Amino acid sequence: MVVHGRASPWTSQSKIPAEMEERDTSPEADTAAAGLADEKDCRESRWQVPEHTVKAYDEWADRYELDVNSSNYSGAISACKAIADYYPLSKRNDVKILDVGAGTGMIGSYLKKNYFKNIDALDPSRKMLDKLREKKIYGTIWNDYIGFYQTHIPDGYYDCAVTSGAFTDDHIPVSSVCELVRIVKSGGVICTVIREENLTNSLEYCKLEPTFQDLEKGGKIEKVSRRVFSGYWFRSKGVCYMHKVL
Incomplete structure (x- = not known):
């Protein structure tokens, strides 16, 4: 298992690679470094x-999991179902997946039950990731944010990125979509689950x-579904999107 983090108050105490130790975190630097998409494509x-x-x-x-399970939360299951419906059983061993806002690894648990084996995680909470590690499901673990700057993940590194519950206030911004498009390879898919x-x-x-639509018009993604x-969170409905990266 490989763990990556940034030099920040919430990062793991394990040694950080030299290239990650210092970083200009000013808004101007993040904007210049992002390179996520053309301005018209990312709101x-x-x-x-x-x-x-x-x-x-x-x-x-x-x-966390006790509280979430008591709410009848179904976002993680819905995300996993969408991915399992997309990939035939014969291909699941080879699909490299990034669980974004992975938390304690609920999505990974469902993916493993559906025969996906190559799963990485990204989450800024070190203690949530400590719980995730206990499941022994994930490979590379990125202790990081997404959407505020370009991550250290290489272009086109994943076949699939999935997130459920992260698109909620004070979590990750809509600009994260453009970073997901960058790190998922052409032909790969992005699964996004959000409370309606x-x-x-x-x-x-x-x-x-509107951001999805901008990216579709720009020829960067294609809507699959x-x-x-119902039952995303208590009585709230959810929406599950699948987009193919072009």
Whole structure:
């Protein structure tokens, strides 16, 4: 298992590779370094890195799955089903997947039950990742944010990226979509699961579908499916998107 992190107050105490130790974190530097997409393809977000959210998850880690399971949360299962429906059983061993906002590894658990074996994780909460490691499902673990700057993940590194529950206030910005497009190879897919009401009630996530549409018009992604389902979180509905990277 390989663990990657950034030099920051929430990063693991393990030694950080030299190229990650120092980084200009000013907004100007992040904008210049991002290289995620043309300006017309990725809608602007002025979010700041949500350190308070990471602290909250660090404190929640020990009881997180108990609390989430008691809410009848079905986002992770819905994401896994969409990916399993897309990839035939004969190909699942070879699919390299990144679980974005992986938390304690709930999506990974479902993916493993469906015979996916090559799964990596990205999450900024070190204590949530400690719980994830206990499952012994994941390979490379990226202790990092997404959407605020370009990650150290190489272009076109993954066959599939999946996220469920991360597109909610004070988590990851809509600009994360463009980073996902960068790190998923041509022909790969991105699975995004979000609470349906966030698409209209959130000033940030009302930009999600327009961002998808911009990227579709720009020839960077193609919509595979959009499915609304019940029971995402308590009585809230969820939406599961599948997009193919072109």
